Amino acid sequence: MPPLPYVLDNTLGAAFVGMTVAAVLHGVSCVQAWYYFTHQSDRWPIKSLVAAVMFFDTVHQALITHTVYSYTITNWGNPIILDELIWSLLVEVLFNGLTALLVQSFLTMRVWRLSSRNYLLTGLTALLVIAEFACVIAFTGLSLGLKTFSRLANLEALSITVNALAAAGDVLIAATLCTILHRSRTGFHRSDTMINKLILFSVNTGFLTSLCAVGSLITIVVAGHTFLYIAFFFCIGRLYTNSLLATLNARKMIRGSADGIHSTSDNLSFSLRDLPKNGTVTSSKRPTNISIKIDTTKEFAMDRDSDQELDNDKTMHCTVGQLCYVLLWSSFVVAN
Template identity: 40%
Template sequence: METTNDNTYGLLFIAVAISSLLYGAGILQFWMYIRKYHSQDSMVVKALVIAVLICDTCQQVLLCHAVYIYLVSSISNKTILPSVVDTLMIELFFSCAISTMVQQFYCWRIYKIGQSVVLAAAVSLVSWTSCAVLIAYSVKAVQLKQLAEVIDLKTLSIAANSLSAAADVTISVVLVILLHSAKTGFTRSTDLINRLMVFTFNTGLPTSLCALLATICIAAFPETFLYIFFFLLLGRLYTNSLLVTLNSREYIKSSSEHASREQYSLENSGRPRMPAAPTRDASAITIRIETDTMHDFHSSSQDLKSSH
């Protein structure tokens, strides 16, 4: 593909525009989280949300600065266009931090649902490997002077995006399998778990697809900014994925609002337990099953007559 302003700096501008929209959506999700769940969640979850939002904000600011330099400052200084703006590469570290924190959060969910340290650790290892490769890529990228030299890091870029996509797909698949194994056979619990499975798949799909497209584009069109376009959106997608997951708990539990005699916790892989006193932990998703016993009145009447 021939290199033009449209498939290089034009894509960079479009990436900033879409990224800004996703950042706004993330801020809205954060506001909803503060209103509904901030007072209920543990300090660890609160710290995670704040840390992700700070990194997301820093990355967005750095990205906007880089695009401003390329598209505005370059008007009076044409030597800027082929050079590397430092903020464009520095933002890679914040993107790495966001993806790793969010993926580790999902690994924690795998542990809570499956109660398997080995399984959660194995998935976590894939995420940390992706993080290590991306850090190595970022360290080398900030040392570059010309944009044309970025192509020299093609192998590292493919490895980082491939591992990130693999981690996201693995997390989604493992969570879906664990949720499926938690089905109890009761209609209400099965419906709730099915909703959880669909939701889990949908929240992992955007990040997986974006990382995969970035990998394909760097391999097929390395002379353009197509791969940069998809990569720059990953941070916003991870942030929204985390916040949507936290904010959707009330919706997911809506089918189990009525009181019942039996409770099934997803954290215990669907094993029944006695009703417990309500807690303030909104992250625990509980399935309640109400069983009603019906007697045949006609049959009972005949039994009474026969007894006389």
């Protein structure tokens, strides 16, 4: 009986597609990184974060390229290799986890600041992020001692946990940021426009990475014997990197929609002419013309914090003192 043919479409084919899409996304992230370092003036912590994310992302791309090259070129025509594990396929999980850890930690800090230091919400988010990275370390450490995919199947539950925690963390971060920003609406057109754009970026940041993590989770449960889940997992790190860079590079555009102070003045003027001449007015210096002008000034300003993040502060000032003074003066004149 002849041996059963190897099916390559949903194994090496899926891995090849995932590597190709990841390479395209890596090119996009490189362009965004170039734009960031040439057009943004952040302090060294944020710049170091971007540099570290790009480094881990580049190493991950090199590792998955080595994996596909080893299976399809180095071992071409050797079907036995399809059941053996290549070391780069296992190590790439760690670098994907490092990229996710840095980006999610950055977003967790944003949750901490925008939520006015909410310990419970920030702690829950940080717990999901740390738990995901701990599972990544455990998976990498245990898998490096294995030689075949059949043995790797014993770690399927751990792999499912990694993807589930990643999806849960991304959804929680996106939902939290959207809720906080929605509650920050002021009713002013310019400030609400900026908040709407911030909400859109927050949704995109969590939606794409969550979608990819859920796709990897579903495929590993439904078709764990194929490489379909690997195709999704190859791309999730690129989505984290591009989400971070897109958020940082879009700050000037968002500020441009509502930057500076927007002031409007509403003038209310009226005159008291020819006060009654009979009986009630006794002052010899009775004014014949009194003009009352009430100026109401509304201001909207955005406060740039030290590391130029997208935190905003809305202030509205009304000249209440002037209004009270005019009302008191007008009452005094009429009474006399």
